[in-house]
Amino acid sequence: MPSLQVEGMTHYFGGLRAVHGYDLRVEPGQIRGLIGPNGAGKTTIFNLVTGRYTPTEGRITLEGEEITGLEPHKIASKGLGRTYQNLRLWRHMTVLEHVKLARYSKIGYGLVGAFFGTSRRHREEAEIEERANTLLELVGARHFADQVVTSLPYGAQRRVELARALATEPKILLLDEPTAGMNLEELVQMMDIVRRIHDELGLAIFLIEHRMKIVMELCDVIQTLVFGQVIAEGTPNEIQRNPAVIDAYLGKDVVT
């Protein structure tokens, strides 16, 4: 059973067709890449899959269970974690609080526990905190735990966002340009972390990326999207040699 499957997804914004007949099949443990020029609809696909928009047509399943049209928080708690292209962190909250909060749907103590501070609540909060710290360790941000997130360097903020997405216990992780705006050092660190997550947690990963080198190195299978349509799909090698891709996209990037 695929981790994530999308069949025949089409989406219109008003009269504008943003995504057309999109299919995707991510196998467990696979790393998939989505590339394409600006405005091709890559982030729109993420937003459709995560439930921020409901697709005009098509069907999305997560480990065989249909999630089309569900609210984002329901989809997320069923096992779909994501990060954003431009960070969406909570400016007044600490790093630890970010990661803890992503366990919201798994909290069992309820309002009674929240109001009266029952022993069950203390136990659960301690568990959540321990888990959060483990994840922060994994992304190398443990030492920032008590800092407000806006005081962190950019690369660290990205890693916190990653840890937060992992805390939702995803079956598949959607990364929207995980290395955008990073310097070389931060980039290497990030790639390392993504690999480690993949190896240690066995997660399926679906990522949008602009830097070819990264996509080529990380991904098993890559899709190329142009004007909301997939024009090519294949292994990095195949994609690199595909004339349509070179024409539409790689042509101008090969130089850099």
Added chain:
Amino acid sequence: MIFFQNLVNALQLGSFYALIALGYSMVYGVLMLFNFAHGDVFMVGAYIGFLVSTGLLTLANLGAVALPTWLILALTIILAMFLTSFVGMLVERVGYRPLRGAPRASAAISGLMIGIFLETFVLWLGGPKRRSFPALIESTTYELGGVIVTNKKIVIVLVSMLLMLALHLFVRRTKWGMAMRAMAYDYVVVPLMGVPLNTIAALTFGLGSALAAAAGVFFGIAYPVLDPYMGIRYGWKAFVAAILGGRGSVLGAALAGFMLGFIEIFVAWIFPSTWRDLIAYSIILLILTLRPHGFFGEPYSAQLRL
């Protein structure tokens, strides 16, 4: 017949609400701020009108200058608008400009406090006693098929509409009006394009306050008593009307103002008058529930951010 009589009254009351609502709506539209001091600016405008007209009348009576009554009326309106626009700009300068980087809610609180200050200031200067506004228009009554219309009402409604038209043209046709609309469209980019934010903000507050002053003078002419609490009595309703009209929509705010006037007058006609607020606000709530963005507004995308 009673219906038409009420219609005339509603038009007059609606004029006040519309003129005040425009000030709220402009500030909200252009700067995305709640100007909670605006109701009290209306009150201050009425008092300024009172002072100006009393002064002019005294001069005329002393024979110092020969002023026909119509000229006194015109001068009162113009001077009150002019002077009150400075009050509005002062409100912006003191209560809003220093808070530009701050959360919008903090600016709203600061505005609220300025309103309380203005109210208390007038109360302190003038005492709690109600002031009767001098009669600037010799009252003449016309009867049209059983409906009684006074010349006061005609002047008030007509001049109000003229002012609203003037504002509309200003916003649509002039460079400054364009800049204001551009600001409403994109708060961040416009200052970068060389439109001075401070000037626009002052202009927005000034214009809105001038209109509120006109409303204040008309109010004084129509119900010739003023008191320091008239600002909160009418201002908050006009504020809700402004929102009902839609964010930053001149036409919407004016229409909503008139609608509020109609609701109030007709509720008082059909039901006991104590039900006025209850029913008026319930209708407003209902409309807002059905049309969350008001009559002509865009969706409220922004929020009072921290």
Added chain:
Amino acid sequence: MGVESGAIPVKAGRMGSLVSKARAWYSGVPLLGWLLGVLVAVALEHILGRRVARALGMSKEPVLFGFVTMLRDPALLPSAVLYVLLIYLLPIAAVARLTAQLTNRLAATLLSLSSGVSSAVHLGLIYGALHLWSDLSDYRLLLVRLTLIAIMVTLSLNLVNGYMGEFSCSHPGFMALGAYTASVFTVILFVDDRVFGAPLLALPPLLGQFVFPIALILGGVVAALGALLVAVPSFRTRGDYLAIVSLAFMFIVKSLIENLEIVGGPRGLQGQPDWANLPTVFLWAVACIWIINNFVRSTLGKALNAVRDGEMAANAMTVDTRRTKMVAFLFAAFWAGVAGGLFAHVLRYVNPGTFDLKKLAEVLAMVYLGGLNSVMGSIVGAVGFNLLSEALRPLQIIKWMIIPVLLILVMIFRPTGLIAFREFDVQELIRPKGEPQQH
């Protein structure tokens, strides 16, 4: 000029070193020590206050730390200052410092028993001080109770305007709902009233104390139901929507009550039983602070902050944002309703005119003065505002020019309030301060 600019740093330096010396001197005093000092001072006032005041030329002990006395009769300024120094400041300073060792050991022992026991002892001391202080005049008793209620209202509004980042204006409306519901309940059941007739349940007065919580909770529940009316349309869309809907709601509630002749219409409702005494109000205020603080420090409660700082991301991180907002708003309304019920029973009279724009301005002022997203901020805001408002009362109308100016200044220099974005950590507060703690 030259002399002055040279003199100022020296003076500032001396002052600075004095302050830092005092701070060092007192850094070892735990909260328990301070509370003990306050209790001693208040007890001292009880015993000696009148005599000291007379000796200083005042007719009786100054009612509010000398402020009212000074403003009424500026000639008494030195006496008032001296009184405050002799009765309050010196004894507190002395007791706090001298007993530091003892209170530290005591605090440590209490904490080792359990933090619950330690908190209870601290609260007991606070209550004792408030009791003794307010025992000296009815005015103080009223002020203390109204301030405690103000804390409840402020804190519950902070939940919406601070923690959740929306702008709600309907708190006076929720208070009114609570006040009237609780009053109608107690008056119908237990009071021989002109309108409602003989009490339905003739209870011995002592038992009333046990029924009172039911009345208050009922008031809170009705307020929360009212909040549902505001929340359902408001939370469909984001933004300033709640501000307007809640404002309209406040006017509707006020107008509705004014038109309900059965509860007295605009004249109001009176004759509430005298159940809201100091211990009752104190316990409710403590419960309110404790429960709300528990909530906002839990991960469920932190979801409010996430909704405020980025609703979309919160939703994508499994947070049911709609439910979160609803729960918080209803919860806040519940506490406003309970506070309203207490308010009506403290004054033993309630009228719809109380719950209008002036109340709204007051509540908003307390929230933004004290600080957003902060329990301590709300306590400071409510206490500060009430003390200030009472202290300036002799100035009459000018008071309402001074308070707005002060608040505008606070907004300019601290736009989110005096103590914003601070966790209220009871454990940290009540720990012994013997040696500096490792961090």
